Amino acid sequence: MAGPMPLLQVGRPFLPRAETLLPYLRRIDEARWYTNRGPLVKMFEVRLAEHFQIASARAVHVATVASCTTGLILALKAAVCKRRGVCLLPSWTFAATACAVSAAGLTGHFVDIEPDSWLIDRRQLAELLTLAPTEFAALLLVHPPGSAINLDPWRQVAVDHGLALVVDAADCFDCVRPEPGLQVISLHATKALGIGEGGFVLSSEAEGVETVRRLSNFGFGRDRVVDSPGINGKISEYAAAVGLAALDAWPQIGSRWRDQADAYRRVLATYGLDLLFPAGSACAIAIVDLGGPHAAAVATELLGEGVETRRWWGEGCHRHPAFADWPRSPMPVTESLAARVLGVPFHLDLTKSQMNRIGQLLARALAHRAPA
Ligand code: T4K
Numbered sequence: 095m096a097g098p099m100p101l102l103q104v105g106r107p108f109l110p111r112a113e114t115l116l117p118y119l120r121r122i123d124e125a126r127w128y129t130n131r132g133p134l135v136k137m138f139e140v141r142l143a144e145h146f147q148i149a150s151a152r153a154v155h156v157a158t159v160a161s162c163t164t165g166l167i168l169a170l171k172a173a174v175c176k177r178r179g180v181c182l183l184p185s186w187t188f189a190a191t192a193c194a195v196s197a198a199g200l201t202g203h204f205v206d207i208e209p210d211s212w213l214i215d216r217r218q219l220a221e222l223l224t225l226a227p228t229e230f231a232a233l234l235l236v237h238p239p240g241s242a243i244n245l246d247p248w249r250q251v252a253v254d255h256g257l258a259l260v261v262d263a264a265d266c267f268d269c270v271r272p273e274p275g276l277q278v279i280s281l282h283a284t285k286a287l288g289i290g291e292g293g294f295v296l297s298s299e300a301e302g303v304e305t306v307r308r309l310s311n312f313g314f315g316r317d318r319v320v321d322s323p324g325i326n327g328k329i330s331e332y333a334a335a336v337g338l339a340a341l342d343a344w345p346q347i348g349s350r351w352r353d354q355a356d357a358y359r360r361v362l363a364t365y366g367l368d369l370l371f372p373a374g375s376a377c378a379i380a381i382v383d384l385g386g387p388h389a390a391a392v393a394t395e396l397l398g399e400g401v402e403t404r405r406w407w408g409e410g411c412h413r414h415p416a417f418a419d420w421p422r423s424p425m426p427v428t429e430s431l432a433a434r435v436l437g438v439p440f441h442l443d444l445t446k447s448q449m450n451r452i453g454q455l456l457a458r459a460l461a462h463r464a465p466a
Contacts, residue, residue: 101400101401101402102400102401102402102439102448102451102452103402103439103441104402104403104404104437104438104439104440105284105378105379105404105439105440105441106441106442106443106444107283107284107288107378107441108288108347108441108442108443109283109288109289109290109336109340110336110339110340110342110343114339114342114343115335115336115339118134118334118335118338118339119332119335121133121134121335122134122331122332122335125331127331128330128331128332129328129329129330129331130311130328131307131311131328132331132334133331134331134334134335134338135158135328135329135330135331135334136154137334137338138158138334138337138338138341139154139156139157139158139294140154141337141338141341142156142158142294142296142337142341143155143156145341145344146270146271146272146296147272148272148296148298150300152300153300153303153304154300154303155272155296155297155298155299155300155303156294156295156296156303157294157295157303157304157306157307157310158292158293158294158328158329158333158334158337159278159292159293159294159295159306159310159327159328159329160291160292160293160310160326160327160328160329161280161282161291161292161293162190162262162264162278162279162280162281162282162293163190163193163194163197163293164293164310164325164327165278165279165293165294165295165306165327166190166191166194166195166198166234166260166262166278167194167197167198167325167327168295168306168309168310168324168325168327169260169276169278169295169302169306170194170195170198170200170232170234170258170260171198171199171309171322171324172276172302172305172306172309173232173258173259173260173275173276173302174198174200174231174232174258175231175258178199178200178201178231179200179201179230179231179232180200180201180202180203180229180230180231180232180421181195181198181200181201181202181203181230181231181232181233181234182202182203182205182214182219182222182230182232182233182234182257183195183202183203183204183205183214183233183234183236183411184204184205184206184207184212184213184214184235184236184411184428185204185205185206185410185411185412185413185422185425185428186206186207186212186236186407186410186411186427186428186431186432187236187262187407187411188264188406188407189408189411189414190264191234191236191262191411192411192414192416192417192420193416194234194262195234196416196417200231200232201420201421202411202417202420203222203230203420203421203422203423204410204411204412204417204420204421204422204423204425205218205219205222205422205423206218206423206424206425206426206427206428207427207428207431208427209427209430209431211238211241211243212236212238212241212431213235213236213238213243214233214235215423215427218423218424219233219251221423222423223251223255227255230255230257231257231258232257232258232259232260233248233251233252233257233258233259233260234260234261234262235248235259235260235261235262236261236262236264237261237262237263237264237265237266237269237270237277238371239265239266239371239377239379239381240265240266240268240269240371240372240375240376240377241266241269241371241372241375242266242269242270242271242375245259245261245273245275249273249274249275252275259275259276260275260276260277260278261275261276261277261278262278263277263278263279264278264279264280264282264285264293265280265285265286265377265378265379266279266375266377267279267281267285267286267287267376268286268287268348268351268352268375268376268377269375270296272296272297272298273297273298274297274298274299275297275299275302276295276296276297276302276303276306277295277296277297278293278294278295278296279293279294279295279296280292280293281293281294281337284378284379285378286347286348286351286376286377286378287340287341287344287347287348287376288340288378289329289333289336289337289340290333290336291333292329292333292337308322308324309322309324309325309327310324310325310326310327310328311324311326311327311328312324312325312326347376347442348376349376350442351376351377351378351442352373352374352375352376354440354441354442354444355369355373355376355377355380355440356373357446357449358380358440358444358449359373361446361449361450361453362382362449362452362453362456364453365453365454365456365457366457367382367453367456367457368382368383369381369382370382370383370435378440378441379406379437379440380437380438380439380440381406381435381436381437381438382435382436382438382456383434383435384434384435384436384456384460384463385434385460385465386434386460386463386464386465387430387433387434388433388434388459388460388463389405389432389433389434389435389436390405390433391459391463392436392456392459392460392463393405393436395455395459396452396455396456396459399455401438401439401451401452401455402439403436403437403438403439404436404437405432405435405436405437406437407432408432409429409432410425410428410429410432412425412428413432438452438456439452
């Protein structure tokens with residue numbers, strides 16, 4: 095008798111294998127140093143800085159943190175001088191972004207996004223900043239998965255209006271570049287470079303990174319004195335060991351993610367579908383635009399065929415009850431995208447025949463549904 099159909103998972107993380115960790119784990123045994131910015135964490139931060147070609151003898155421009163969410167909280171605390179205030183952010187993001195705003199002691203104001211770039215709607219932003227020029231303390235941009243963005247115009251808006259600028263680049267290990275201001279990247283298992291749980295804050299300016307590092311250690315400055323209260327947001331030596339092994343393997347693993355996305359794109363094209371994020375960047379999620387408000391129904395239909403999908407960013411953050419009382423601008427683009435985009439299975443083991451099956455199932459599900 096045939097058993098239940100195995101689920102084709104929407105993700106299947108690939109982290110360093112045990113044998114590649116061993117040399118680093120042995121160093122931990124030798125040093126008997128397990129956390130509190132030990133030798134492996136320092137080495138991991140330097141290796142990350144080298145990866146982004148921003149290594150300097152005077153400062154390390156990377157601060158590792160327990161998660162991207164932790165990094166966002168600390169980056170907001172570091173960048174926003176006021177204790178309280180309103181942070182402008184898109185609703186079209188993972189719940190963690192809004193959770194971080196709240197945990198940093200700020201209130202959010204949700205802004206819609208532009209349909210092609212997925213970045214904050216510049217017209218709405220300009221209107222808000224004209225109508226209430228002193229109300230806002232921060233601007234939290236969200237980098238679309240795997241996409242490079244030009245931060246210059248956003249930095250100018252921030253400077254012109256006295257806003258702290260923080261960038262949530264959770265899914266962008268392979269496309270962020272060090273720039274002024276704080277960018278926060280996730281090292282969660284589900285990301286292209288994953289260590290389990292973790293993240294880091296990156297900047298071309300050492301000062302902000304140093305503040306984040308201090309805040310991740312309770313806010314201790316010199317002599318263990320807390321001027322500004324932080325949290326315990328550190329990673330352990332064991333997490334750094336995984337990170338170092340992951341960086342060792344990144345040249346091969348990064349190429350594999352990019353090649354896999356190219357292959358997927360070619361297969362899906364034969365079914366009239368495309369992946370949403372641009373080619374050429376290693377990213378561990380694949381999102382398709384279904385062309386109409388069919389995400390929920392198609393997800394159910396595919397699950398019936400043993401294919402797991404995910405609406406990664408749900409219905410947008412403004413739909414979570416936790417943020418119901420935050421002010422918001424009209425959300426037509428967010429509402430439309432939330433209903434029409436779907437995360438489909440994507441991982442390094444996905445075979446061509448599985449890609450074809452996903453393409454076929456999507457095409458079949460869409461054939462009897464009207465486009466928008
Ligand atoms: N900002 C943005 C824009 C973000 O997208 C995120 C996180 C953040 C901030 C916050 O970053 P962190 O604080 O997490 O560093 C995932 C991730 O937990 C989350 O990091 C990610 N974005 C979000 C979009 O998705 P889940 O709960 O949907 O993943 P889960 O457990 O359902 O796993 C997905 C697939 O992978 C499933 O098929 C199961 C499989 N899986 C998963 C894990 C963890 C495995 O096979 N093995 C595993 O170890 O959240």
